[in-house]
Amino acid sequence: MTRVVELVEHAPAVSVALPDEAGRAVAALRIADAVPDTYSPGRWLLRAGSRVGAVTVAVPGHDDPLTLRIVPNVPIVRLFFLLGHSLDPTGAWRDGEVGVAEHRDLLPALAHAVERQVDRALRQGLLQGYRVTEETSMVVRGRIRETEQIRRRFGATLPVEVTYDDFTTDIAENRILRAAVERLLRLPGVPREVRRRLLHQRTRLADATVPVRGRPLPAWRPSRLNARYHHALHLARAVLEGASPEHGPGGLRVEGFLFDMNRLFEDFVTVALRDALRGSGHTARLQDRHHLDEASAVRMRPDFVLYGPDGIPCAVADAKYKAEKRGGYPDADLYQMLAYCTALGLRAGHLVYAKGNASHTAHRVRHTGIMIHQHALDLNQEPAGLLADVEEVAWRMRNG
Structure with a gap:
């Protein structure tokens, strides 16, 4: 019988009775922070970080697999909004089409969303x-x-x-969809009805070759001919990129799916900022490569750099999936942004956080004139309000 342990993202650690092999696997695979409980032999202290989802760890010689369910701090429906906007900012499938509100956990909601999008993609038959x-x-x-x-x-x-x-029909688009369906069918926690519908989709995709595990997925390019596949392919990519390792150290069997909320928030912020600044005459570059020193020995990659019509950087931003604590945001973030502004020759930099005590604060650095802005986005608000807050950040970046 599978034992289920529920952890909450960034919540205090809990003590769990766990075989040492499983505890070491959880730590080695970075599913969660795991250390032996020094006061209780045979137990481990588990603390979830920013990775959310569900993972089952089966230890050879032990009859009871352990399933770790890591619950995000944001509602599932809001998490899917962040995911949907980062994958497809046009919003064609985000509002009302995914229908994940009925699911409390991430994995059932994801499996349900993928099955619905695959079904929509295949209604007119398999693409050839x-x-x-x-x-x-x-x-x-x-x-x-x-x-x-x-x-x-x-x-x-x-x-x-x-x-x-x-x-x-054995083309890249169908192969990717089948790979995502096969992956979801192997994961624990997919509801029976959703699993039944996924099996039906696998039958429809039977002529598509399953990509070999461990190898890169086949490449596809968006076009008018495969337009009806776009949303399903975006979600399929999220499934395949979030897959956990299937084998751990020492013959352990590990199955599950994890979202990295750090990356999800970063993707949302950068894509939403780029969308908000479209048509302004500026050019946005994500994960832009630069160097801190004149010898180009120290590399840096700001999340978002805005270039003016003259091709010169005019603003920089970095997304931080953190909530402001009683003592404020970490000072290290300010130092990092100061380095970005200095190397890029900018008078202002912008740090965008997941939550804060105030929507906006600013610090002027002594003897430099550099202003570092700290913005806080409330992820629990409705999508319209969240996007309006991002537009305000974009306005400040565009207007200095």
């Missing part, structure tokens, strides 16, 4: 396209690969090494 195929054949089809023919066949006439374009 041309795929380059290389194979050994007894008949000539397409073009003969002369180099391979000589290397492998030593001048023999048959079989023939050929390459040709095949019009098929």
